[in-house]
Amino acid sequence: MIQLLTPTYWKDYELIDCGDFEKLERFGNVILIRPEPQAVWSKALSNAEWQKLHHIKFKGRSATSGEWIKKNPAMPDRxxxxxxxxxxxxxxxxxxxxxxxxxxxxxxxxxxxxxxxxxxxxxxxxxxxxxxxxxxxxxxxxxxxxxxxxxxxxxxxxxxxxxxxxxxxxxxxxxxxxxxxxxxxxxxxxxxxxxxxxxxxxxxxxxxxxxxxxxxxxxxxxxxxxxxxxxxxxxxxxxxxxxxxxxxxxxxxxxxxxxxxxxxxxxxxxxxxxxxxxxxxxxxxxxxxxxxx
Known part of the structure; x- marks a missing residue:
């Protein structure tokens, strides 16, 4: 039988939303926007909600690399x-x-x-x-x-x-x-x-x-x-x-x-x-x- 499985015990991780080739994720207390090629559907939350929630966003320079844009430059990289x-x-x-x-x-x-x-x-x-x-x-x-x-x-x-x-x-x-x-x-x-x-x-x-x-x-x-x-x-x-x-x-x-x-x-x-x-x-x-x- 083919199964669909998703994690059940993650307290320090949350996928908040995904769509329009991006995902909005929480790792601990840090919320990020990253590219996601699988997310071909529309976002469930509004762009305004994404912009309000996130702390850091990845901006691609090419298909394989890019840079992280922080709302607060003092946020740590690690x-x-x-x-x-x-x-x-x-x-x-x-x-x-x-x-x-x-x-x-x-x-x-x-x-x-x-x-x-x-x-x-x-x-x-x-x-x-x-x-x-x-x-x-x-x-x-x-x-x-x-x-x-x-x-x-x-x-x-x-x-x-x-x-x-x-x-x-x-x-x-x-x-x-x-x-x-x-x-x-x-x-x-x-x-x-x-x-x-x-x-x-x-x-x-x-x-x-x-x-x-x-x-x-x-x-x-x-x-x-x-x-x-x-x-x-x-x-x-x-x-x-x-x-x-x-x-x-x-x-x-x-x-x-x-x-x-x-x-x-x-x-x-x-x-x-x-x-x-x-x-x-x-x-x-x-x-x-x-x-x-």
Whole structure:
């Protein structure tokens, strides 16, 4: 069955409204306007309400970069927020980057809840979890906070450094940080005979490894899934595959997983979205996930 899922425990995040290719969001006490290519419908709130509510707005110079316009120039460029579910809590350092991102994807909180729930149900003491394409580490942090032995892999050194900062402000330790091409790392772990109880993948549509390796989702994901399935502990495991690509549907994700792992149990697929307070649902990627224990 295809599911639609949205986060339920976010107190420090709120999607206030979205439409006309923009979104109005609250991160902690800071309200921002950012571009959103998926929001092709009209805003529910008036432009006057948007202008009154927001503190900072992103103004694009090109398709990939821009600048932040602050109502109050004294507002900081960095601040902290917290995520807490019934099993664990983590903190993030947010920052106004030139490419409109802040260092967090709020819709991923649905997957963080799935990670904590599964880790808590495992009989394995300190289960091993692998987070690939791990960005600033939300999934790594929540896995570690829930009691896992966590490995975090991303190809960009600055992003891994940012994730390490998030570990520190979350009061966590001992996440294993790896700056490497994800596919190369997986193949090396296979040669070593490694097994993981949990694997999380959130691959980009396009990307590059630290040594110029090229990643293109539709070209590489099938090979990646075939390799990753061999790393799963056969008796006790979970896996999450999340993609944000306009060309990928949850049916494609289902086919990928079943092709790479025919014996899959408890498979769920669907679409992640953020529920705006004003009414609209903002779609933000498709997922497939399963567990066994």
């Amino acid at each position: 601040w902290h927020i917290e995520y807490k579910n019934p099993e664990a809590s983590i903190k993030f350092r947010l920052a106004l980057t030139s490419f409109k991102h802040l260092g967090i994807f709020p819709e991923q909180a649905v997957n963080w809840d799935y990670i904590t729930q599964n880790i808590k149900k495992f009989k394995t003491p300190e289960p091993k979890v692998l987070n690939l394409f791990a960005y600033t580490g939300g999934a790594s942090l929540i896995a570690q906070a829930a009691g896992a032995d966590t490995t975090h892999v991303d190809s960009i050194k600055q992003v891994v450094t940012w994730a390490n900062e998030n570990q520190e402000i979350s009061g966590l330790t001992n996440i294993r940080w790896v700056v490497e091409d994800a596919l190369k790392f997986v193949k090396r772990e296979l040669k070593r005979g490694k097994k993981y109880n949990g694997i999380i993948l959130d691959p980009p549509a396009y990307g590059h490894g630290p040594n110029g390796e090229k990643w293109k989702l539709e070209d590489n994901i099938n090979e990646m899934m075939g390799d990753v399935m061999q790393l799963l502990d056969p008796d006790e495991h979970f896996l999450i595959l999340n993609t944000y690509s306009l060309g990928f549907s949850s049916v494609i994700i289902e086919n990928l997983i079943k092709s790479a792992y025919p014996q899959v149990q408890n498979l769920e697929t669907g679409e992640l979205y953020l529920q705006a307070t004003s009414g609209p649902k903002l779609p933000l990627g498709v997922f497939g996930k399963f567990f066994k224990y």
